[in-house]
Amino acid sequence: MTHTVAGVDIGGTTTQVALCEEDLTVVDRLEVPTPAAAGGTAMVGAALDAVRLLLDRTGATLLGVGVGAAGVVDARAGRVLVASDSFRGWAGFAVTAAVEEALGVPAFLDNDVNAFLRGETAVGAVAGEPQVLGMTLGTGVGGALWLDGALYDGPHGAAGEIGHVPGFGDLPCTCGGRGHLETLASGRAIEARYGQRTGRSLSARGVAEAAAGADDPEALAVYEGAGAAVARALLMTAGLLDVTTFVVGGGVSRSWSLLEPAIQRTLTAEPPVSGHPVRVLPALLGQDSVAIGAAARARAELGTGVRH
Numbered sequence: 001m002t003h004t005v006a007g008v009d010i011g012g013t014t015t016q017v018a019l020c021e022e023d024l025t026v027v028d029r030l031e032v033p034t035p036a037a038a039g040g041t042a043m044v045g046a047a048l049d050a051v052r053l054l055l056d057r058t059g060a061t062l063l064g065v066g067v068g069a070a071g072v073v074d075a076r077a078g079r080v081l082v083a084s085d086s087f088r089g090w091a092g093f094a095v096t097a098a099v100e101e102a103l104g105v106p107a108f109l110d111n112d113v114n115a116f117l118r119g120e121t122a123v124g125a126v127a128g129e130p131q132v133l134g135m136t137l138g139t140g141v142g143g144a145l146w147l148d149g150a151l152y153d154g155p156h157g158a159a160g161e162i163g164h165v166p167g168f169g170d171l172p173c174t175c176g177g178r179g180h181l182e183t184l185a186s187g188r189a190i191e192a193r194y195g196q197r198t199g200r201s202l203s204a205r206g207v208a209e210a211a212a213g214a215d216d217p218e219a220l221a222v223y224e225g226a227g228a229a230v231a232r233a234l235l236m237t238a239g240l241l242d243v244t245t246f247v248v249g250g251g252v253s254r255s256w257s258l259l260e261p262a263i264q265r266t267l268t269a270e271p272p273v274s275g276h277p278v279r280v281l282p283a284l285l286g287q288d289s290v291a292i293g294a295a296a297r298a299r300a301e302l303g304t305g306v307r308h
């Protein structure tokens with residue numbers, strides 16, 4: 001019988017569940033809608049139903065569960081601290097206690113961006129790298145830090161939050177601050193910046209298609225600005241921490257062919273003072289990255305790999 005750990009990614013619209021073997025190979029996976037307006041019990045319940053379905057379908061044995069969730073979480077207590085407005089009854093919810101009670105195995109909780117980086121350092125684009133900054137360019141911009149082969153989340157759980165440091169212009173940010181990286185490089189920012197330049201309303205994906213396909217210099221300029229801002233954030237990190245390996249995920253990173261040239265131009269123009277070359281890689285695990293990373297946390301917490 002296959003021994004597995006389950007990784008769960010509870011996002012605002014969908015929940016991804018991946019059942020993983022010892023080496024984090026995905027045995028089976030499922031995507032279900034997140035009942036975000038129905039409260040924590042319903043959200044975790046939907047994830048639990050998906051885990052049970054996968055166990056039935058595969059006949060595998062479950063040894064533990066890792067959960068990645070958006071928002072601020074207490075990774076030690078397994079509890080959500082702060083959630084966005086799109087979630088009801090989620091802040092304060094004791095996620096790991098609910099999972100452990102329902103499934104009878106140990107459970108662990110991480111912030112979704114931290115889980116993303118755990119996945120990419122375990123079996124993704126930066127597998128085995130000891131020092132990495134991970135960045136997710138999604139609706140917002142998330143960041144996470146991997147130092148000396150372990151997640152470094154800092155004394156307040158907010159280390160690596162590169163999306164909300166100032167120094168990127170003067171536009172108002174969703175967090176209430178100004179001039180943060182998120183105002184230039186998130187999906188929402190790309191839509192807004194394109195709208196300001198053209199008066200036209202397009203999704204970030206639509207702007208990418210306009211930049212790649214048709215002759216649309218405004219769309220190109222928006223991605224150019226996003227890429228240059230990402231590169232400056234990487235240079236800040238390289239200068240401060242001597243971390244020179246980066247992995248970039250999230251929906252906006254799917255337009256890598258637009259972002260990468262702008263990132264590389266800025267890195268070439270302003271190389272880090274260490275002179276050490278900067279490596280920037282697109283994420284490898286796609287929409288499974290948070291679930292696989294959550295499974296990686298569970299695997300690590302359960303001991304040296306899954307027992308046979």
Ligand SMILES: [Zn+2]
Nearest residue numbers: 164173175180
């Ligand atoms: Zn901000």
